[in-house]
Amino acid sequence: MGSLALLGAMPELSVFQYNLVDNIFSMTVATMGAAALFFFMGRSTVGVAYRPALMVSGIVVAIACYHYFMIRHSWQDAYQLSDGTKYVGTGAAFNDFYRYADWILTVPLLMVELVVVMRLAQSRATSLLTRLVIAAALMIALGYPGEVIQDPAGITMRWVWFGLSCIPFVYILYVLWVELTQSLETQPEAARGLISLARVVILVTWMVYPIAYALGSTPGALEAAAGSGGDPSGLVGLQVGYAIADMTAKAGFGVLIYFIARAKTYEDSKKGIGLEDVPTPIVATA
Amino acid sequence: MGSLALLGAMPELSVFQYNLVDNIFSMTVATMGAAALFFFMGRSTVGVAYRPALMVSGIVVAIACYHYFMIRHSWQDAYQLSDGTKYVGTGAAFNDFYRYADWILTVPLLMVELVVVMRLAQSRATSLLTRLVIAAALMIALGYPGEVIQDPAGITMRWVWFGLSCIPFVYILYVLWVELTQSLETQPEAARGLISLARVVILVTWMVYPIAYALGSTPGALEAAAGSGGDPSGLVGLQVGYAIADMTAKAGFGVLIYFIARAKTYEDSKKGIGLEDVPTPIVATA
Numbered sequence: 308m309g310s311l312a313l314l315g316a317m318p319e320l321s322v323f324q325y326n327l328v329d330n331i332f333s334m335t336v337a338t339m340g341a342a343a344l345f346f347f348m349g350r351s352t353v354g355v356a357y358r359p360a361l362m363v364s365g366i367v368v369a370i371a372c373y374h375y376f377m378i379r380h381s382w383q384d385a386y387q388l389s390d391g392t393k394y395v396g397t398g399a400a401f402n403d404f405y406r407y408a409d410w411i412l413t414v415p416l417l418m419v420e421l422v423v424v425m426r427l428a429q430s431r432a433t434s435l436l437t438r439l440v441i442a443a444a445l446m447i448a449l450g451y452p453g454e455v456i457q458d459p460a461g462i463t464m465r466w467v468w469f470g471l472s473c474i475p476f477v478y479i480l481y482v483l484w485v486e487l488t489q490s491l492e493t494q495p496e497a498a499r500g501l502i503s504l505a506r507v508v509i510l511v512t513w514m515v516y517p518i519a520y521a522l523g524s525t526p527g528a529l530e531a532a533a534g535s536g537g538d539p540s541g542l543v544g545l546q547v548g549y550a551i552a553d554m555t556a557k558a559g560f561g562v563l564i565y566f567i568a569r570a571k572t573y574e575d576s577k578k579g580i581g582l583e584d585v586p587t588p589i590v591a592t593a
Numbered sequence: 594m595g596s597l598a599l600l601g602a603m604p605e606l607s608v609f610q611y612n613l614v615d616n617i618f619s620m621t622v623a624t625m626g627a628a629a630l631f632f633f634m635g636r637s638t639v640g641v642a643y644r645p646a647l648m649v650s651g652i653v654v655a656i657a658c659y660h661y662f663m664i665r666h667s668w669q670d671a672y673q674l675s676d677g678t679k680y681v682g683t684g685a686a687f688n689d690f691y692r693y694a695d696w697i698l699t700v701p702l703l704m705v706e707l708v709v710v711m712r713l714a715q716s717r718a719t720s721l722l723t724r725l726v727i728a729a730a731l732m733i734a735l736g737y738p739g740e741v742i743q744d745p746a747g748i749t750m751r752w753v754w755f756g757l758s759c760i761p762f763v764y765i766l767y768v769l770w771v772e773l774t775q776s777l778e779t780q781p782e783a784a785r786g787l788i789s790l791a792r793v794v795i796l797v798t799w800m801v802y803p804i805a806y807a808l809g810s811t812p813g814a815l816e817a818a819a820g821s822g823g824d825p826s827g828l829v830g831l832q833v834g835y836a837i838a839d840m841t842a843k844a845g846f847g848v849l850i851y852f853i854a855r856a857k858t859y860e861d862s863k864k865g866i867g868l869e870d871v872p873t874p875i876v877a878t879a
Binding site: 330337338344345348349391575576581582583 | 695
């Protein structure tokens, strides 16, 4: 996959392996589409102040729905059944870049939906978002050169890029953990448990990404990718792992944002703020 | 079709049999899509408290609409007309997994829409949903290994998986029956008849699933599936049965949820709660 994708050589897969990846891609399309409907429709059940957060959650999964549709299409284009017993490459390229295009667009938006639902003071929100968005861009940009190395001889460089990408990755998780912990006190009682949970959800769901990358970075996986024997199961694990991580980190996380928005809407209603009342600008809610 | 699906061998069908399945799939796409429009639009006619239930009902049928569209596509890919008198396999696989992917996503959501419209106390709702979602996952996971057995020699195992899958199936129906019966007293007068009806609707519509599974599990059906003679009408019955069950258990059941939401909205209005008033969190409505 990756640079091989550019050359159009694909490792031979069993019927089960091919179908596992194909079906997970389809299920991801359905999950992301369903989540987009949920977040877009859910806007009318939260106060105006929280609707942008749900809107952004919906846009994240809509972008992912599109990309997984294209990823699946590319997967089906790249493989054909051979002898009715295995799947071999057609010569067409499997395009891994869809996933990185998706991440470039959606990871910053995931940061935005979290900051927006928290309704942090503007100065704090701006500083936080600037750091998070730059770190996310670095994380993705440093991961990609490693992802496209499929030659067993390049295994060291694949892990070097992995290590470099992990620096902003760990930085993002650290900043979010500290920030969310600090903000707990300023958030309404009813939302504290959910925001506390959000810290853990981010940590756990994001951890699947480096695991998936690692599965595709073993000597066996790289040999399979290069078409020189090896075991393609790590490559299958990489595709399945990224899909599961995307479902939980985007759709699952968005559901949590929805519940935070619901809890804060109810707290607001106790202060006499109705669903359709115009919210104060975020800068004033420090 | 199942494991056969993976190998791409399909039992020979009459023109009538092929078209019956193909047309039922198309009708299911239309029904699910129409139901999604109904539930999404219907949200504005019920109070804010009940909109999440309609939203989830709509998402369930939207997911099913996607999957039946893909199921039909796969069906048409898997068959071709031969001699103008019968349908034979093209070698392409019919993908049964779409249906199981659909169930994995939608059956838990069906439980959610029921619990949400009831507005049970949070502790009770959490306990109920946990049990129902685990049982639903078990039911689907235990059904699939049996579904993909298409070899007449595997008939015993096919029925063993059926029996195992029926344990959580019966547990879900039992829990829902008891829960709905107990909750009747706490529900407003106007909704009681509908909730009482919901118990029966769940029981009757869900019963079609094991019947459809059984139709595809006779010796004749398995011989047909394995391409060694036999009678494929059981396999046709399985496809038609699942489609009918999905239409009634998802779209039909959702309509009932809509009427319950309408009845409860009216009861709320008598207490001065308007359509757009922020509802109390479910925890407070025990």
